[in-house]
Amino acid sequence: VAPHALGRHLAIAGFMGAGKTTTGARVAERLGRPFVDLDTEIERRTGTTVAATFAENGEAAFRAIEEQVASDLLLRAKPHVLALGGGAVLSQATRAELSQRAFTVLLDVEPDVAWERARGAGRPLAVDEKSFHSLYAARSPLYEEAADARARDDDGVVLAAAGVYVHVGVLDLLGEHVPDDGAIELVADTHVAGIHGMEAQLALGGRRIQVHEVPAGESAKTSTQLERLWRAFGIGRDGIVVALGGGCTTDLAGFAAATWKRGVRWIAVPTSLVGQVDAAIGGKTAIDIPGGKNLVGAFHWPTRVVSDPALLETLPEREQRNGLAEVVKTGLLAGEPLWELSEPELVRRCAAYKAAVCLADPHELGARAQLNLGHTFAHALEAAAGYGLPHGEAVALGLVAALRLSGNAAAVDVVEHVLRPRPVRVDRERAWAALARDKKAVRGVRKLVLLDEPGRPRWGVEVPEGDVRAALESLIA
Numbered sequence: 421v422a423p424h425a426l427g428r429h430l431a432i433a434g435f436m437g438a439g440k441t442t443t444g445a446r447v448a449e450r451l452g453r454p455f456v457d458l459d460t461e462i463e464r465r466t467g468t469t470v471a472a473t474f475a476e477n478g479e480a481a482f483r484a485i486e487e488q489v490a491s492d493l494l495l496r497a498k499p500h501v502l503a504l505g506g507g508a509v510l511s512q513a514t515r516a517e518l519s520q521r522a523f524t525v526l527l528d529v530e531p532d533v534a535w536e537r538a539r540g541a542g543r544p545l546a547v548d549e550k551s552f553h554s555l556y557a558a559r560s561p562l563y564e565e566a567a568d569a570r571a572r573d574d575d576g577v578v579l580a581a582a583g584v585y586v587h588v589g590v591l592d593l594l595g596e597h598v599p600d601d602g603a604i605e606l607v608a609d610t611h612v613a614g615i616h617g618m619e620a621q622l623a624l625g626g627r628r629i630q631v632h633e634v635p636a637g638e639s640a641k642t643s644t645q646l647e648r649l650w651r652a653f654g655i656g657r658d659g660i661v662v663a664l665g666g667g668c669t670t671d672l673a674g675f676a677a678a679t680w681k682r683g684v685r686w687i688a689v690p691t692s693l694v695g696q697v698d699a700a701i702g703g704k705t706a707i708d709i710p711g712g713k714n715l716v717g718a719f720h721w722p723t724r725v726v727s728d729p730a731l732l733e734t735l736p737e738r739e740q741r742n743g744l745a746e747v748v749k750t751g752l753l754a755g756e757p758l759w760e761l762s763e764p765e766l767v768r769r770c771a772a773y774k775a776a777v778c779l780a781d782p783h784e785l786g787a788r789a790q791l792n793l794g795h796t797f798a799h800a801l802e803a804a805a806g807y808g809l810p811h812g813e814a815v816a817l818g819l820v821a822a823l824r825l826s827g828n829a830a831a832v833d834v835v836e837h838v839l840r841p842r843p844v845r846v847d848r849e850r851a852w853a854a855l856a857r858d859k860k861a862v863r864g865v866r867k868l869v870l871l872d873e874p875g876r877p878r879w880g881v882e883v884p885e886g887d888v889r890a891a892l893e894s895l896i897a
């Protein structure tokens with residue numbers, strides 16, 4: 421079973437009226453993938469409508485064409501988003517090809533809603549309400565069989581495609597999200613292990629487990645801690661690393677998984693807001709070395725991210741604020757006030773935004789750069805403060821600088837209102853030197869992310885050095 425759609429087709433299955441075509445097209449746009457609708461492709465090839473093929477040649481003939489076209493589409497090498505026809509999964513051959521070449525998401529819809537949408541649209545199987553409902557009941561088990569995951573909306577499809585599960589209470593179902601029956605190495609932040617570790621272990625059930633506690637916070641992300649894990653790990657290549665904790669734990673454990681036996685699967689169970697909306701998603705893993713933060717790492721996509729917003733109830737206020745800064749950043753990038761939503765919903769929406777960007781650009785060669793909005797300044801201030809400045813405060817200030825350079829006063833107001841950043845006391849020269857060393861500079865030219873307006877980020881922008889320096893200095897008390 422495919423755990424996610426990275427490097428594979430994303431197929432959207434579901435009953436008539438589920439919205440497969442509209443959702444599929446929008447998701448394809450977000451993932452930067454070509455979109456193809458099976459029925460439209462059939463109509464293009466046959467030169468007539470689906471209804472006409474049904475009427476003239478009968479359902480069996482239509483299904484044969486559908487099976488052939490689905491097979492051709494699934495053989496395309498480049499990962500697509502493919503909206504399947506409502507009956508495509510009736511074919512055993514198509515179900516088999518889907519499981520080999522695609523990650524299939526079932527787009528859920530209530531039968532009454534489906535009927536309201538599908539009736540009167542000239543669909544051959546949506547003529548009579550009673551038979552429509554019996555068809556729904558008859559097909560449901562086939563959808564279940566073909567689907568790797570289920571979703572109700574665009575964000576749900578994106579999250580499923582990235583292997584990310586966000587649900588209140590999902591920690592109790594952790595065992596169901598760890599594939600196969602290979603042995604598990606559980607890596608947990610020692611502080612978090614004391615609060616949620618037992619629940620996680622119980623949820624993992626009777627599988628062979630070793631538990632490794634690592635220090636809370638950035639001190640987990642060291643070569644010493646990494647080596648400790650390497651020395652203690654006993655899993656083979658079929659084993660799996662489960663990381664329970666904030667971004668520091670998932671960064672360390674993910675990198676340990678990326679390097680152990682040249683790469684084993686791993687599952688992130690983020691417990692901090694930063695982890696749930698940012699760090700656990702997208703496959704970047706790393707440790708710090710004296711030369712800088714995150715300098716040694718790997719892209720290693722987690723098999724699953726199992727994110728339970730209920731765990732945030734025990735998160736200290738300080739850590740909550742660190743996460744809120746990333747939530748505001750994400751909301752500005754998405755062009756929606758995501759910070760106003762309830763916590764479970766804002767986690768879901770922010771996670772989906774990041775998941776889509778990272779699926780579109782898993783190795784950070786393009787669009788993923790937008791996620792650095794405000795971070796060039798934030799990193800400079802953190803370095804100048806000797807890492808004594810909370811990350812959330814640094815990001816809030818960094819956002820102010822980037823938004824001022826973007827000429828976006830309304831967005832600056834939002835950040836000031838929601839995050840209330842205050843200028844910091846750091847050495848100006850140290851901050852400037854740190855910014856000049858920024859590792860994201862390309863051949864010495866510093867490229868910034870600006871926000872033309874909420875929802876419209878622009879990355880790789882060269883900004884005159886004097887303006888960058890003035891923006892940085894405006895953050896310093």
Ligand SMILES: NC(=O)c1ccc[n+]([C@@H]2O[C@H](COP(=O)([O-])OP(=O)(O)OC[C@H]3O[C@@H](n4cnc5c(N)ncnc54)[C@H](O)[C@@H]3O)[C@@H](O)[C@H]2O)c1
Nearest residue numbers: 611636637666667668669691692694695699704731734735
């Ligand atoms: N890989 C990525 O894409 C990515 C993205 C963003 C940040 N990061 C990294 O993430 C790290 C920061 O992550 P973080 O802010 O989660 O830090 P963290 O892992 O240090 O967690 C913050 C603190 O909160 C505590 N904590 C976590 N969950 C808790 C809970 N449910 N209840 C009580 N306490 C809890 C931890 O013990 C820790 O003290 C940085 O090292 C950063 O580089 C990585």
